[in-house]
Amino acid sequence: MFLKVSPTYRPKEGLSARLLAIDHLRGLIMILMALDHTRDYFSNAHFNPLDLDQTTTGLFLTRWITHFCAPLFILLSGISTELSLSRNGKRNAQARLLFIRGALLIVLELFWVRILGWDFGLDPNTISVGVIWAIGWSMITLSGLMFLPRVWILLFSLTLILGHNALDTMSPDRFGSMAWLWQILHTGGHIPLWGQQTFHPYYPLIPWLGVMSLGYVLGPLFHRSALMRQRTLISLGALLTVAFVTLRWSHGYGEAHVWLAEGSILRQALGFLDCSKYPPSLQYLLMTIGPGLLLLALLERCLVQRQPILATFGEVPLIFYLLHLPLIHGLAVLWDLAIYGTAVWQFNWPINTDHIKPPSDHGIALPGVYLVTSFVIALLYPVCRGYAQLKQKRAHALLRYL
Template identity: 45%
Template sequence: MDQVFTQQAPGAQPPTVRPRLASIDYLRGIVMVVMALDHTRDYFSNARADLMNTATLLSQGDAALFLTRWITHFCAPVFVFLAGTSAYLACKRGKTRAQTAAFLATRGVWLVVLELTLVHFGWEFDFDFHFEVLQVIWAIGCSMIVLAGLVFLPLWAIAAFGLALICGHNLFDAVRPESLGPWGGLWTVLHRPGLIQPVPGVRAFVAYPLVPWIGVMATGYVFGQVMLLENALRRRWLLVLGSALTAAFVVLRATNLYGDPHPWTLQKDWLWTIFSFLNCEKYPPSLLYLLMTLGPALLLLALLEKETSPVSRVFVLFGRVPLFYYLLHLPLIHGLSLAVAVARYGPRALSFGEQGNSVPTDAGFALPVVYLIWLGIVLLLFPLCAWFADIKRRRRDPWLSYL
């Protein structure tokens, strides 16, 4: 018979069901709001640079745009890490390993389906699925499917597996998919961003290769143990772990020995040298990228433990309905951008970017306007998320755990 992870002595009382930890929802809510900034910039900014990697901005000298892009680097690692933590905490609330595994597997498949359908529609506003971009929801879904198998292992084994993927995957940065023949597509899925053709007539761009993200979720799952410690001890552990990861980033990055394919270099002044130092690879996330983001995130989590202001309750609410928020914010941002474009340029704006209808050079807005639009979008999302959070609070329908 399946048992909860910690064995109980004969005659012992069942473990007390622990309340949901607001600090986790608080941090998750913060990264969800920051994520909306990145996507608002995608659709409303007048910047013409390719911002898939902030290295582009180092050559252009736009500090504000660099920092706007860089701060959003925290979103995906924190969200994936906390997804693993939440899975562990759900198990400790009374689920068996088999129940946890079944939920992770089915929710993982569901997330992949959402990436290929509703998320695709939110980005593109079409149902032509001959070209897909596999991004963070796909990575979370696939990581959950893998974690569904890992939960049957001892926690030390899960930790070793996750850390091996995070710390070791940069050893294979030089391996190119084309050098692997028929296995090149699999290598693209696992390690190196690029195009694949899973079936004839369908192409996909793998923006989030899986190996490091699987490691992040696995270590997040083991980290769940820390979140079950007594409050004062938990805060000490968060401060120690966060400081250690951040210090490891600084030391490894300073040496340029290992952990990121792009060494930092001296720039025109001290500010841009710092930016070069911070400019770590996201696609896929390097070891240094993950240390740079997860270390400060754990320090922030320690600070959020005692935060109970009205502002905190807004972020906590967003953090309790993250997938609902995600599925809403993409079509909202995209739809508003189209409405603004049509208001400025007329119906031809609906076909900007197509052959013979290029985007006007004056399209988009400067960063201050982008920030105002972002705040407006967050305000529009709040009542909808509050409505759905109230439904989840009052009802226990199984389908609600999948949204």
């Protein structure tokens, strides 16, 4: 539907097809992210959906398609940073804005996202941080990198993306008292804090720093002619996709999860797509960024009409993210109360002090997950639309960070 051609449509002043494409792709990413998180809270599949010994094709693909969210969102964040800099031309101000926004994201991850989103309480054992944490540190890093020549930033980006898997043999133990830093940067895992408390970074930073800086380097492409930009995006996207297929098929560099050509053709195909996300392997990044660039080119070439839902979510992605987790989690609480008369397992300390787990029959089938996701999108759309309109009408400094 959102590729419908309308010969009478003209973008409003200052709004070009390139920015429409970015907003729409970002909006699609947010919807896929909501689908993944709805599955987390509502699915009756109490196992890893990528486990080929237990999963179904629908469940596998529902989880796999959401692999595109983090790489593409972080890449688009880098592109948007360069576009913003090109508009105002004030590098110092842009770097300061990026640094503050990155720091704000880290704070939001630690408090809002974790306590009010995922946990509905405090986890007495683990402080976990995810994608918002990684985006925050990527912004802080880029706020310094943007003062360097662009070719240096490109070298930095490619070194991290292409080279980080070469570091896989270096365990945190090799760094002694600095093992925690290597876990944050590369391996992930639980970092001891005090007593039984640990810190768990789900998104080790090295590859994500490379992805955002790569987006920044790609930014000038969006100042070129539409034809040149689309051809470049298609060529680059095809190159990355072919590189993924070649490396994956040949069991080459950049992926610890070996693909085995055994079982049915369907099982082999699904196994081929099952690449490591935590941390993201080179093959995982090629698999997601390559088709993502192709889709971005397709959107710009075919999209001639602003589609309200995708565009709105893409214009205010942070507000969407901050609201969708409490909303989905809250709906899960209401559902469990209606079905079981209690939802204590949906909370953490101080409500669920005994670590009560959900019953074995907890959750709904996959079609129901999609239905709940649609309901979540319907609830979030008017709120995000109102906030987007507020940002357009008011130039309050605080709104720039949200």
